[in-house]
Amino acid sequence: MNRDKRQQIFERLREDNPNPQTELEYSSPFELLIAVLLSAQATDVGVNKATRKLYPVANTPQAILDLGLDKLKFYIKTIGLFNTKAENVMKTCAMLIEKHDGEVPNNREDLEKLPGVGRKTANVVLNTAFRQPAMAVDTHIFRVSNRTGIAPGKNVLEVEQRLLRLVPKEFLLDAHHWLILHGRYVCKARKPQCGSCRIEDLCEFKQKTE
Numbered sequence: 001m002n003r004d005k006r007q008q009i010f011e012r013l014r015e016d017n018p019n020p021q022t023e024l025e026y027s028s029p030f031e032l033l034i035a036v037l038l039s040a041q042a043t044d045v046g047v048n049k050a051t052r053k054l055y056p057v058a059n060t061p062q063a064i065l066d067l068g069l070d071k072l073k074f075y076i077k078t079i080g081l082f083n084t085k086a087e088n089v090m091k092t093c094a095m096l097i098e099k100h101d102g103e104v105p106n107n108r109e110d111l112e113k114l115p116g117v118g119r120k121t122a123n124v125v126l127n128t129a130f131r132q133p134a135m136a137v138d139t140h141i142f143r144v145s146n147r148t149g150i151a152p153g154k155n156v157l158e159v160e161q162r163l164l165r166l167v168p169k170e171f172l173l174d175a176h177h178w179l180i181l182h183g184r185y186v187c188k189a190r191k192p193q194c195g196s197c198r199i200e201d202l203c204e205f206k207q208k209t210e
């Protein structure tokens, strides 16, 4: 895909949604970190349902440690893999207090040392909480980047690196939100809605649907 097409695609996505936001609900970097950690293999809607009850009770590392593992599990029990996630949340809270004065670090190295936090979670936190140009490539971004030709790659890391290199600078901070939303609601996995897609004429997917 050439530079001009990429520019036009993001101009249209921005036009339709000038201020894209994550669908996870949060009011601090810590709340975002925990929400993203809980969202692995779960929906944002499901995570929001749980955190809407959890955060009014405990939304700091110390408050969650004070709550204890069993009560934390009670609040997040509707989320897949909640046992492992609860344990990771407790360990992450302990490490935040021990090593970072209870604050969420704003760099990849420290974020990725937190239990349960991988590259993707770190990227979401860096981008969304700290507004750094990081690209959290999930299944939606991976699919859209490959289908459209915006940043094709064999694996998520390759797509991440290409997006960082190829997305025009002015769109870099918000690109991952636009691509996720486009993948979630339009360029769906099984049945892309090419007929009503805003970027259909620019997309290079060879098997477009009606």
Ligand code: SF4
Pocket: 147, 148, 186, 187, 188, 192, 193, 194, 195, 197, 198, 199, 200, 201, 203, 204, 205, 208, 209
């Ligand atoms: S035209 Fe189809 S394949 Fe291309 S981005 Fe739109 S929905 Fe996806």
